[in-house]
Amino acid sequence: MLLSSARVKAGESVLVHGASGGVGLATCQIARAYGLKVLGTAGTEEGQKIVLQNGAHEVFNHREVNYIDKIKKSVGEKGIDVIIEMLANVNLSNDLNLLSFGGRVIVVGSRGPIEINPRATMMKESRIVGVTLFASTKEEFQQFAAALQAGMEIGWLKPVIGSQYPLEKAAQAHEDIIRGNRPAGKMVLLL
Template identity: 35%
Template sequence: MKALVCHSFGLPENLKMDELETPQIQPNQVLIQVKACGVNFPDTLIIQNKYQFKPELPFAPGGEVSGIAVEVGPEVNHVKKGDRVFALTGWGGFAEFVAADAHKCLPVPEGMDFVTAATTMYNFGTSLFALKQRANLQNGEKLLVLGASGGVGLAAVQIGKQMGAHVVAAASSKEKLEICLKAGADEVINYSEQDLKETAKAMTNGEGFDVICDPVGDQYAEPAVRSLAWGGRYLVVGFAAGSPSAIKMNLPLLKGASIVGVFWGAFAQKEPAENMRNFEQILQWIQEGKVKQHIYKEYPLEQGAQAIRDLMDRKVIGKNVVIID
């Protein structure tokens, strides 16, 4: 089968179009003919051997796919051959076929296209888990979303609004913030021009934010924690801006605040029933038109390396997706 292959760990430019063996599935797996594959921040790490999951070389990146179930293991009951499906695979999605564990594979709802299906699970799943299970976000609370124009950020903006929060979106350009406003943000902060801590203080009359969703980290982490309200919750979602940040522990102490880790992949594995309820809610919102993925660009498989490069260079607003023809 055709695939965009990582033969040695490194940058996206090392990836090459090549032939790989079509996967052989286990009894609890589904073989998917891939139609679309979402591009996510872990893809930028896994090809550099910097992610917590480390596949053996050679492999194709791409962990969020949609397509057709062409083979179904005998232990799989909720998916049948010929179904349109979407799934999380960890890697392998930048290829014509990929094997998916059954508990991470779902039928695509009627009326949903493959691009939407391939760009929903990771971002919306992470954001709802973060705001619901980890932050316990309440109606009327003030939510600040950093990196709000990215895939997870835009999902958090929309989900925060559905949960009744007053949402402030922070991003690095006017263009990105315009998309955030269209997605439902009540107010915005341009942290390339405005001081994050001082602007947040002014916006909240000095009280701070009840919840801060941070998929960015690095230089923004400490001013974000300083912008928490009493009893606030700072969600550690990821580190798209660089490495994990050092935070002075007197800050959460003085604010009676919580620093809360958000590892959605582990939640999906350890609490599958609760994760499934989250997805039922997400799919309902999508079908009702209440949340929607913003697609930055579609790339053919041969340009998959460029799709990862664009994400690394922070050009992507919303989500980019690789199309497998």
């Protein structure tokens, strides 16, 4: 999503909402490896520490009422070049106000609808791009996998394992994801 959908360039800034999850942590690591200024959000102190340990330059607690103001203060007038959005139905409207001119919001996750003002995209000539791995071609999937494999071999990509569940507890794992009752990192089902 960073390279193909957002088309990031070294020196740009990226905000990863929900950065303490498996996808968010990998995004922070990849963004840092590609020379981006990385900001993340997490809802717990433990999550914030893990986000900082995995590439973020700064992290904000998205459970604080004024965290958007803190992000604005941190990035200044320019705004953020790319926002990786894990929960668009909650954050998209704020995301559009945080963007720089020509900024991009990459929607990775959403759990429902949201109302936005299209003028927020017009004023900054910004873009909202939805992504899903399932829409990738076989060739794209192979390219993504090769890039991730290379990152792990070189050492800048280190998967973070969070909760582990036996396969027979898959329903509980799903419920924990929905309720947010899980530690930082990628959830794993064990066979």
